[in-house]
Amino acid sequence: MTASTHYDCIIVGGGVTGTALLYELARFTDLKRLLLVEKYDRPAQVNSHAHNNSQTIHCGDIETNYTLEKALKVKRTASMIINYAVKLPPRDRDRIIHRMPKMVLGVGAEECSAIRTRYETFKDAYPRMQLLEREDIADLEPNVALVDGAWRKDRIVATGTPDDYCGVDFQALSESFSAQCVRMDRTGEKHVSQLYGTEVTDIRKDGSRYMVATSRGPMLARSVVVCAGGHSLLMAQRMGFGMEYSCLPVAGSFYFAPEALNGKVYTVQNPNLPFAAVHGDHDIKERGKTRFGPTALMLPMLERYNRATVRDFFRVLRMDHNVAATLWNLMKVADIRNYILRNFLYEVPGLNRRLFVKEIRKIVPDINAGDIEYAEGFGGIRPQLIDRRTRELKMGEVKIIDGHGIVFNMTPSPGGTSCLGNAEQDMRLVAEHLGARVDWEAFERELLTGHEDTRHVQAEPVLAQAG
Numbered sequence: 001m002t003a004s005t006h007y008d009c010i011i012v013g014g015g016v017t018g019t020a021l022l023y024e025l026a027r028f029t030d031l032k033r034l035l036l037v038e039k040y041d042r043p044a045q046v047n048s049h050a051h052n053n054s055q056t057i058h059c060g061d062i063e064t065n066y067t068l069e070k071a072l073k074v075k076r077t078a079s080m081i082i083n084y085a086v087k088l089p090p091r092d093r094d095r096i097i098h099r100m101p102k103m104v105l106g107v108g109a110e111e112c113s114a115i116r117t118r119y120e121t122f123k124d125a126y127p128r129m130q131l132l133e134r135e136d137i138a139d140l141e142p143n144v145a146l147v148d149g150a151w152r153k154d155r156i157v158a159t160g161t162p163d164d165y166c167g168v169d170f171q172a173l174s175e176s177f178s179a180q181c182v183r184m185d186r187t188g189e190k191h192v193s194q195l196y197g198t199e200v201t202d203i204r205k206d207g208s209r210y211m212v213a214t215s216r217g218p219m220l221a222r223s224v225v226v227c228a229g230g231h232s233l234l235m236a237q238r239m240g241f242g243m244e245y246s247c248l249p250v251a252g253s254f255y256f257a258p259e260a261l262n263g264k265v266y267t268v269q270n271p272n273l274p275f276a277a278v279h280g281d282h283d284i285k286e287r288g289k290t291r292f293g294p295t296a297l298m299l300p301m302l303e304r305y306n307r308a309t310v311r312d313f314f315r316v317l318r319m320d321h322n323v324a325a326t327l328w329n330l331m332k333v334a335d336i337r338n339y340i341l342r343n344f345l346y347e348v349p350g351l352n353r354r355l356f357v358k359e360i361r362k363i364v365p366d367i368n369a370g371d372i373e374y375a376e377g378f379g380g381i382r383p384q385l386i387d388r389r390t391r392e393l394k395m396g397e398v399k400i401i402d403g404h405g406i407v408f409n410m411t412p413s414p415g416g417t418s419c420l421g422n423a424e425q426d427m428r429l430v431a432e433h434l435g436a437r438v439d440w441e442a443f444e445r446e447l448l449t450g451h452e453d454t455r456h457v458q459a460e461p462v463l464a465q466a467g
């Protein structure tokens with residue numbers, strides 16, 4: 001196999017992670033030959049598609065499973081999306097980020113007390129965040145606080161922002177990164193190429209370079225970053241990296257209701273099940289609809305609605321006694337066991353709406369099963385990793401780095417929000433490996449200032465998980 005084309009860096013996968021990295025490498029480094037390869041015809045057709053995720057910029061204020069320390073790190077990377085978008089022409093900005101009310105709702109005495117305590121801890125770090133009593137909630141979200149014009153029966157309190165950028169179309173964001181790269185390719189002396197409809201079939205080390213086999217022939221690169229969701233682990237393991245991991249794909253589905261909410265209403269997370277609490281979101285693409293979910297169902301495929309990826313799932317599951325023990329340990333926790341069972345039933349036609357509506361009633365107390373419909377064709381897959389050494393289910397993103405120029409990103413939630421922060425880490429790794437220069441001043445100007453100045457917040461260190 002001989003490669004006809006040579007690049008400084010090849011990025012595999014054109015979701016929000018891959019396109020954000022292409023944008024940062026093209027915009028802030030002096031690398032001259034960059035390529036992104038994506039198997040579908042357009043960017044963001046898998047988890048970053050607007051139908052397939054909850055469209056939330058997670059900045060840490062309403063995620064009750066985050067400590068303040070974790071929240072501040074997330075805030076920096078979340079702000080990068082807003083800082084990027086507010087500098088675009090208003091028409092482009094408004095396709096990507098959306099203002100609306102946002103809150104985390106406490107229901108009942110215990111949750112209300114937890115919300116009030118959390119507010120005291122978080123209020124200095126989040127000056128826009130307010131404590132919302134039931135009257136304030138009724139102003140922002142009448143269907144949450146009132147039933148037929150009277151107060152709902154349970155005690156409620158929330159923290160949140162009445163009007164802030166918290167909705168995002170990750171697909172539009174990916175398209176924007178891609179369009180900026182097309183412009184840089186046309187106008188500068190850099191080659192910033194994007195090959196859509198091109199599948200990567202193999203990656204091999206070839207001396208100090210990487211040979212990337214694609215459906216359009218082989219390509220050669222000095223560094224490679226794989227941003228292919230669950231398929232990143234498959235590609236890593238084919239090269240002998242990340243053998244300590246197994247992948248557990250957790251599908252998330254949604255239910256639609258006619259416009260029930262004006263913005264985003266999250267609920268308090270169960271510490272045993274972080275990110276599992278149901279939420280309601282004003283959909284930014286489907287007009288007049290509120291989306292509730294996501295559910296969480298383990299599905300044996302790496303890409304939702306793509307049966308060809310069932311085989312890929314079994315390759316990365318690599319079932320052994322450690323994986324079995326991890327799953328068994330999860331099933332031993334009653335909260336998790338019940339949650340898994342409930343979520344299985346949420347997919348059973350006929351039964352699903354009647355069961356799921358009970359969850360939604362925590363947010364909108366007088367909603368009925370007849371008001372909601374299963375959102376057919378919506379939802380994606382979160383590629384959660386199991387660390388077979390520690391028998392632990394990893395909750396966030398995982399990066400596998402070989403230290404010789406190749407990086408693999410696995411990006412479950414909130415991977416959309418972290419796209420620019422994740423790209424910053426990868427840009428640093430690629431630049432260090434290739435001895436490239438990064439224009440950090442331009443980076444700070446464009447991504448760390450604008451809507452929110454986060455120049456003083458330390459970037460999260462790269463958590464090297466060497467293969």
Ligand SMILES: Cc1cc2nc3c(=O)[nH]c(=O)nc-3n(C[C@H](O)[C@H](O)[C@H](O)COP(=O)(O)OP(=O)(O)OC[C@H]3O[C@@H](n4cnc5c(N)ncnc54)[C@H](O)[C@@H]3O)c2cc1C
Nearest residue numbers: 013015016017039047048053054056200252380415416417
């Ligand atoms: C139900 C649900 C709700 C979510 N809600 C949120 C949220 O509200 N906020 C948030 O921040 N995050 C959320 N997430 C997570 C977020 O959607 C993902 O973290 C993010 O979209 C990941 O982007 P990505 O580019 O890494 O992966 P993807 O968008 O999945 O892109 C991977 C790309 O790689 C390509 N690819 C794969 N294999 C190959 C190959 N062999 N050759 C070429 N290309 C290949 C695919 O075609 C795809 O385009 C949610 C996820 C789910 C499932």
